[in-house]
Amino acid sequence: NAGVTQTPKFRILKIGQSMTLQCTQDMNHNYMYWYRQDPGMGLKLIYYSVGAGITDKGEVPNGYNVSRSTTEDFPLRLELAAPSQTSVYFCASSYGGAGFFGPGTRLTVL
Amino acid sequence: DQQVKQNSPSLSVQEGRISILNCDYTNSMFDYFLWYKKYPAEGPTFLISISSIKDKNEDGRFTVFLNKSAKHLSLHIVPSQPGDSAVYFCAASADRSGGSNYKLTFGKGTLLTVNP
Numbered sequence: 001n002a003g004v005t006q007t008p009k010f011r012i013l014k015i016g017q018s019m020t021l022q023c024t025q026d027m028n029h030n031y032m033y034w035y036r037q038d039p040g041m042g043l044k045l046i047y048y049s050v051g052a053g054i055t056d057k058g059e060v061p062n063g064y065n066v067s068r069s070t071t072e073d074f075p076l077r078l079e080l081a082a083p084s085q086t087s088v089y090f091c092a093s094s095y096g097g098a099g100f101f102g103p104g105t106r107l108t109v110l
Numbered sequence: 111d112q113q114v115k116q117n118s119p120s121l122s123v124q125e126g127r128i129s130i131l132n133c134d135y136t137n138s139m140f141d142y143f144l145w146y147k148k149y150p151a152e153g154p155t156f157l158i159s160i161s162s163i164k165d166k167n168e169d170g171r172f173t174v175f176l177n178k179s180a181k182h183l184s185l186h187i188v189p190s191q192p193g194d195s196a197v198y199f200c201a202a203s204a205d206r207s208g209g210s211n212y213k214l215t216f217g218k219g220t221l222l223t224v225n226p
Contacts, residue, residue, distance in 0.1 A: 004153070033213070042114070042199060042216030043154070058213065090153050098144055099214070101153030 002026050004102035006091050012108045013081040021076040021105050023091030031094045032074040033058075034066065036087040037104075043090060049074055081109045113137045114202050116217035124225055129187040131220050133200030136181065140202040144214065145174060145185045148197045157198075158185070190224045197221050 007022045025032065030051045035043040035058075045058030049068040063085055065077040074093075078085060086109045092099035115134045123129045133143075141162040146154035160167040160174045160183065167174050173186045187194055198221075201214040 035216075040218065042116075042218045043201075043214070044216070045213055048213055059215075092153075098156035098159055101146075101155070103151070103153050 004091055004093055004100050006089075006102035006105050008105060009103070010106045012110060013078075014110060015081060015083065017081050018077070018079050019081070019107075021078075021089055021091075021107070023074045023076065023102060024072050025074075025091075025093040025100070026072065027093060027095070027100065028071060029093035029095050029100075030071070031099075032068065033092045033094075033099060034064070034074070034076045035090045035092065036060065037090065038087050046076065046089075078107075083109050085109050111136075112217075113140075114200055114215050114217040116198075116200055116220050118220050119218070120221040120223070122223045122225060123190050125192055126189045129185075129190045129194065129222055129224065131185040131187075131198050131200075131222065133183045133185075133217055134181060135183075135202050137202070137204060137215070138181075139204035140215075142203040143174070143176060143183050144201045144203070145172075146199040146201060146216075147194075148199060148219070154199060187222075190222075192224045192226050195222060195224050 004025045033048045034046040037043045044060045047066040049055045055066050089105045091102045144159040145157040147157045148154045158169050158172045176183045197219040199219045200217040
């Protein structure tokens with residue numbers, strides 16, 4: 001059981017570039033989430049999904065998009081990277097209880 | 111507007127003593143509370159939770175207390191061990207969908223250092 005895996009671990013983007021953060025879970029969880037953590041701050045919910053084909057906005061969705069075509073995968077898309085999106089991104093999944101988090105992707109936008 | 115507040119950025123305790131981490135919340139709709147532990151360069155790991163119908167939940171060395179009237183919860187670690195040194199996040203959920211969706215609101219975290 002790998003749990004929740006995220007790729008890449010680190011990435012540097014230039015302003016205006018786009019990228020996709022990958023997230024995969026092998027626990028057959030229905031619920032998946034994307035959070036971001038800025039320095040000295042708590043985690044903030046970007047988007048979440050309650051099952052394949054169903055997604056919804058969290059607290060800070062602007063500048064991001066998601067899709068959920070399978071139970072296992074929940075990629076996060078940044079279309080036009082901005083310096084304000086410099087953060088550590090965590091993907092999580094749950095069965096309805098406490099979430100299991102991936103190791104994070106550290107993204108820097110310059 | 112911070113709905114979940116951890117007012118102590120850091121806490122230092124001696125090994126073997128009790129660690130008490132505090133958390134306050136403002137949203138009366140929160141009815142499920144969790145504590146996560148986070149080591150550097152890793153994702154948060156679930157530690158313990160409590161439902162609003164309880165005032166205490168215990169798991170080994172970890173106990174969470176909930177005071178709903180004060181909108182306050184605390185995590186007690188007894189005895190503290192050097193391996194407990196990490197950032198601890200308090201999180202809360204307003205369970206609007208019948209117990210099946212745990213969108214979490216997090217505090218900023220408290221860095222606990224347990225000295226040998």
